[in-house]
Amino acid sequence: MSMRTPFAYVVIAGICIVLHNAVIILADRAGIPLWLAVLLSFCVVAGTGYVLHSVFTFRRPLAPITFVRYVIAMVANIPLAFVTIWFWHQQVGLPMVLASPVASVCMLALNFLLGRWAIATPNRWMTGG
Template identity: 50%
Template sequence: MAYGAVSAICMILHNIIVIGGDQLNWPYSRSILISFGLVTTVGYALQSLLTFNQALNKRTYFRYVIAMSANIPLAFVALWVWHDVVRLAMIWASPIATFSMVAINLLLSRWAILVQPTRVA
């Protein structure tokens, strides 16, 4: 349940940035990178504390940033398909692109926050 609520917050924040950027005639790259910086930090804190009940630390934050960086090319491709190929207005294309990435984000979040690296003795 917490994953869904945190994801909804992150999706709303991302879509506000991308749709707002489109209204300001920003290129995808600017909107996506601004969204990445803000949403990744907010998402890490909320997913760690609320979804996975884990303390915040630099190691898992770094892993989360690396895992979520997979969203950058996925966001470009998803927006391109829905906005440029299918020709949907950004107000529709951005949310559809965002929902198409939810399952990938769940798997990457679990890996980044919960999986402990094995140490070779």
């Protein structure tokens, strides 16, 4: 892993966090239930994250198999986002404008590991190797 990978990951993760938090906070203000806000955020962030991480973080070509793998890996974010946001917002009592970013920080390391597995792992089973 080059020095470029962590830097690119942090920048792109920052973009994804901003997108995620914007969707969650705006959905909360619009009265959209948390479960639906999390699903909306997933759709926006998964597509954006896949393209940016493939091109800039891991320098891999876009491919249907890595997109599917990335989406599968990122699906873990749906329950994780729901639970962490619910915890900080409902149990701790933080307003959504704070609860969502705090929950995002809690999810950062897991997303790096899952994204790296999805995009940077060779497709051995497809090449017979």
